[in-house]
Amino acid sequence: MALYTKRGTKLEVTEIKKNAVSKALREIYIDGEYAFPLYENNIRALKIKEGSIIDEMFYQEKLFPLISKNALMDGLSYIARVNCTTGQVKEKLKKRKYPDAAIEQVMAYIEEKGFIDDYEYALSFAKISVKKGKGEKYISFELLKRGISDETVNEVISLTRDESKLFSVAEKKLSAILKGKEKPDYKELNKLKEYLMRQGYGYEEISEAVSRLMIEYED
Template sequence: MYIERIEQLEKGRRRLVFETGERLVLYKGEIRSYDLSEGQDIPETLYQELLCDVLGKRATKRAMHLLEKQDRTEYQLREKLRQNEYPKEAVEQAIAYVKSYHYIDDLRYACSYVRYQKEKKSNRRLQQDLQKKGVAKEFIEQALLEEGNEDETDAIQRLLEKKGYTPEMPREQANKIYQFLLRRGYKSSDILYVMRSEYLT
């Protein structure tokens, strides 16, 4: 593996760029310790050591730190590590480690998300949100089945009451509440049904 160049980064880090296009970000002390320099051809065994023993372990620590701050989906954690410039192999090593201890569990994440957000959002909106977070379709469906809104008219009613809606309210004000519910992903027909029904009288 031929080191084409070494680029200087912030916080004492250096980016090793190989002729193959591979990139490894190491600390200045690690480069010194492994006696690495531009124009050097390093053996594959050393490259693998840097990849797994140095960066794989660091990516795992980083993943644990990120999960301590907040729960994340596998996709979100993968993206965060990728943004931190960890190579694919190091990211996979970190993901495999945290998955083995169930520190990430997309089904658990989806169920928790639906449970705490269903009072404010429709099933359709919850589904869209979880899709954006990279949760698999089958996990989303299971979470909505277990934790979702069985009757969305009840959820709409609660939100209308929370907003202080009454059928006698000025049209402009009622329209703002209607738009608010649309943004939450509720169907127009369901919103209008509840707004016009005896639920709120």
Template sequence: MTEKETSLPKITKIETQKRKERYNIYVDGEYAFPVDEAILIKYVLHKDMEMPADLMKKIMADDTERKYYNQALGYISYRLRSEKEVRQHLKEKEATADIIEKTVQKLKEQKYLDDQIYGDSFVRTAATISQKGPGVLKQELKLKGLKDEVITQALTQYSNDQLIENALKLAQKTWKKHRNTSQREAKNKVQQILFQKGYTQEVIQQVLAALDTEKTPEDEYESVQTQGAKIWRKNQRHDLRKRIQKTKQSLYQKGFPADMITQFIEEIQLEEE
């Protein structure tokens, strides 16, 4: 055989890409494959280097892994991510299951990926900037893929003082929003919102005890007038007897005292005579 027939392919050119730290490799005068700078250094790629097929295949496989590793690094550079989020991100980028596993393990070994650190930070941030209770945070962390024992530990970051403070702020906001309803309905609404936001019954009762939920008779009757006027107008298509019946029924359901309802009905009838 001639020397030309027995010689291995060689790198004839290494070209810098516009993308930072990326290079194009040419073999025997033709474009062959791209590589990351880290791969270029790892294999000490240079002009006239022999490039057998098995080596080229290995370099390309390493570069693919490096590409997805860099994508994962970029994804977690903006904020902390859970392991599940990183896996999902790589899957969306069409990484193979093998590459996803290798990338995740590498990130965990380098301490760039840690569900406990993620969970702790998630809870501390939520406790500071939101009024969500532990129950809601627990469900959100489950959706992020965290294990139960990791979530339990993370929730210890939510201090009891912060818990009561957040719940009380939410209760006060809710009470104010429903100030024109009956005392009973407003109180029930506070309990409902706190429960939906993930607070325990124990915390809810503490907050209700600290919250001023007492309305003066004057305030309560003012609420009867506000709510009653709306209901009265809504039922104007009915005859007087049925209109009175439906208005009374609605106000009863809203938790207003019977004597105040009767007083309101008498007053509004007089106004319309």
């Protein structure tokens, strides 16, 4: 709800309810409509109760900065505990019913500080999923669900598609080099790497493909 329709408006706290996703948060209702969440200790410190009157100055100078700070702390706590995307942080704060303006401030701060890299998250998720045998539809669905942009999803899927092709080429070539031998030695691995380099693949992607191959041979 918009707390103030004109300068100097005073509004009444009509209800204080428990928040559905956080035991410590309380939902503050103003004139019968949901307004914002506060922690119990905030409510006690500010002496807010049903029937309290909140004016514009109090909200702008005291409440909104506190609400924004709470949202930021909740967002940073979530980031510290979970490998997540910006979309997941935003959804977490929405579930706690923080005002859009507070959420926007938090997301801007997180982006400015570089606390989350959606591209790296998406690329890592896609690579792990490919190794587990998951298809492109699964990867796309899961990343979009986590709030990753269409552009990033398409880019990482394209990259992992290329990596899958490289792995298939490396696997086939190594099998030909080994000629039935159970495990490759140092010389045979170097022979494989040289072959892949001649095919135009880069050092890092070759190293990753060979490491992945070795895991399979060790298993």
